[in-house]
Amino acid sequence: MVASLGYVRLEMQDPAVWAKFGKDILGFGAGKSRDRQGTKYLRMDKAPFRYMIEKGEADRFVAAGYDMGSKTAFNAQVAAFEKAGIEVTHGNERDSKRRAVKGFASVTDPSGNLVEFFHGRDKQEPFTPGHGIKDFKTGKMGLGHLVLPAPENKATIDFYRKHMGFGVSDDLSLPAFAPGMPKQRIYFMHADNPRHHTLGLYNFPNPTGVIHLMAEVGSMDEVGYCMDRVKAAGLHIFASLGRHSNDEMVSFYFFAPGGIGFEVGYDGKQVKDWSKFTPTKTTSGDYWGHEYDFPMPE
Numbered sequence: 001m002v003a004s005l006g007y008v009r010l011e012m013q014d015p016a017v018w019a020k021f022g023k024d025i026l027g028f029g030a031g032k033s034r035d036r037q038g039t040k041y042l043r044m045d046k047a048p049f050r051y052m053i054e055k056g057e058a059d060r061f062v063a064a065g066y067d068m069g070s071k072t073a074f075n076a077q078v079a080a081f082e083k084a085g086i087e088v089t090h091g092n093e094r095d096s097k098r099r100a101v102k103g104f105a106s107v108t109d110p111s112g113n114l115v116e117f118f119h120g121r122d123k124q125e126p127f128t129p130g131h132g133i134k135d136f137k138t139g140k141m142g143l144g145h146l147v148l149p150a151p152e153n154k155a156t157i158d159f160y161r162k163h164m165g166f167g168v169s170d171d172l173s174l175p176a177f178a179p180g181m182p183k184q185r186i187y188f189m190h191a192d193n194p195r196h197h198t199l200g201l202y203n204f205p206n207p208t209g210v211i212h213l214m215a216e217v218g219s220m221d222e223v224g225y226c227m228d229r230v231k232a233a234g235l236h237i238f239a240s241l242g243r244h245s246n247d248e249m250v251s252f253y254f255f256a257p258g259g260i261g262f263e264v265g266y267d268g269k270q271v272k273d274w275s276k277f278t279p280t281k282t283t284s285g286d287y288w289g290h291e292y293d294f295p296m297p298e
């Protein structure tokens with residue numbers, strides 16, 4: 001079973017822009033360079049990095065990197081995929097070094113999302129976030145959460161549950177965007193840590209490859225100050241401040257450079273004992289707020 005979300009990979013035409021955004025708006029810090037391809041590495045905590053921004057031809061999300069927690073668990077995950085007939089690609093030494101891990105492998109989920117999983121993250125050094133942020137809520141809960149496009153909805157849910165051991169947290173259905181369209185569904189799952197959900201699967205595609213990424217801070221003021229920085233930078237806020245009903249996170253959403261959906265939140269629910277948790281089925285995403293404002297397509 002996956003321990004936590006360890007890193008994410010993005011591809012940007014100009015990685016420096018995203019790195020500057022990470023530092024100036026989010027309070028992330030620069031990690032040391034690990035290749036000669038202009039990749040930018042961003043830190044949030046003691047981990048060597050949490051975001052890897054590679055130079056590419058498009059602005060898009062590339063992959064999630066899941067920490068298996070041990071080499072034994074990593075090997076068991078490889079064996080489980082192989083037994084299920086899912087093709088596993090093993091990462092080489094050079095690419096492992098770029099990810100600051102001892103070993104990793106990758107698979108593709110039924111909706112086409114690239115999934116990496118690893119063991120043995122490099123030695124960790126202290127890190128202090130910027131903008132007076134005390135700590136990002138990370139550690140064993142991982143870097144935050146992500147919601148991925150999963151148009152092959154049932155098969156993708158089954159993939160993460162049956163083959164990677166994710167547990168169900170909440171099955172949210174929302175009204176269709178327009179008459180005649182299917183209902184929206186976000187299926188929230190947890191890994192082997194207290195964060196209410198590490199992964200969400202949304203039943204529609206997205207050109208950026210991700211619905212949103214989430215970073216959690218430790219106070220309401222830190223969310224508020226970040227919102228001011230987002231506004232001052234002229235980034236589009238697509239959901240106003242609000243509190244979610246499933247993970248009880250107070251957050252807002254905006255478009256990071258490259259059109260990447262980003263949520264900054266506080267006060268997310270932690271479940272200490274998943275064996276005592278009953279998965280929920282909900283029809284409303286929020287207690288209050290989160291008024292959506294999506295720009296009309298050009």
Ligand SMILES: [Fe+2]
Pocket residue numbers: 145147212214263
């Ligand atoms: Fe979220």
